[in-house]
Amino acid sequence: MPRRSAAEAAVTRASIVARAVEVASVDGLEGLTIGRLADDLDMSKAGIVGQFGSKANLQRAALDEASEIFRREVWLPAANEPPGLQRLLAICDSWIRHLAGTAFPGGCFWTSASIEYDARGGPLHAQVQQGLRRWRGTLRREVKTAIENRELPADTDPDQVVFELQGLVMGLNQALQLFGDRRAVPRARRAVRRILELE
């Protein structure tokens, strides 16, 4: 019954990846080991190696899955808003909700991965850099559209706004994760409006 076994393999793979994302969000992608996952999932190491081949492939799969979660929680809820300021505000809103939520036990996956690989070379560095660069591009596009729509002042610098939003979210992650400070959520909302000079 090859069909059933392919479906089962997909379920197994998905459960390995889901656990890998959880582990990596706390201990980092470098903290992912096949032995540890095998223990956590009560599987054999051979069963995991059979699915992924190597630790590097497993790390890549975890990063892909984290991207997909981010896309689903942050981009999709905003995707149907009209381009420009409205969509930008919707993105910031779902971004803040995503960080305040429980998607990853260790907090913002991308912040952690960015810190982990900023001074390390290799394929994961490139994948993290590419993912974050694409996200910055998405934000920049909305800021530019908002300027074209005259929803933001003509002298707004899109790169400045993107830079400030990115830092804001990292600060929110720190306040929530390290200090458990939920007041950071309304502060982050307010800071978005300050960055966009809406208040």
Added chain:
Amino acid sequence: MPRRSAAEAAVTRASIVARAVEVASVDGLEGLTIGRLADDLDMSKAGIVGQFGSKANLQRAALDEASEIFRREVWLPAANEPPGLQRLLAICDSWIRHLAGTAFPGGCFWTSASIEYDARGGPLHAQVQQGLRRWRGTLRREVKTAIENRELPADTDPDQVVFELQGLVMGLNQALQLFGDRRAVPRARRAVRRILELE
């Protein structure tokens, strides 16, 4: 000659700690191992264990040293400024210079440590939390003084300002470390003035 040997031991200890800070800034405090340091410094593992006793003590010593570097590079250059806005701006200036500089090969030590320990318990979590809380307290004090001096508007929320400054610096660290984007330095300076509503 017990005196000479104590001095020698202090030099050895300092060189171990200096290397530990470098390693931890790239690979994290969890990435510090006695074996790795022994290799890097061409010492025996027993020589390092003799100085620190345990990996946890070595991690603590590295974190203490990173605090001292931060204090020397960020706080001290601003300490003689008059309290309030002037000192706050001097702190932000030296903070940005510190991050743009070469103190740590892996970028902001505290950002890395904060990410590393935010979802992990234990004594290092407490030490990182305490260090960052103290720093937030220092910033808050200067903001409050600036409000009392009428250098900042009376309705300024010190916690909001501290929250935004902290995130800004994390964003600067990401832009510099992950993207090698030096334009982030003037952007960070500009963002400080925007956060303080000075422009």
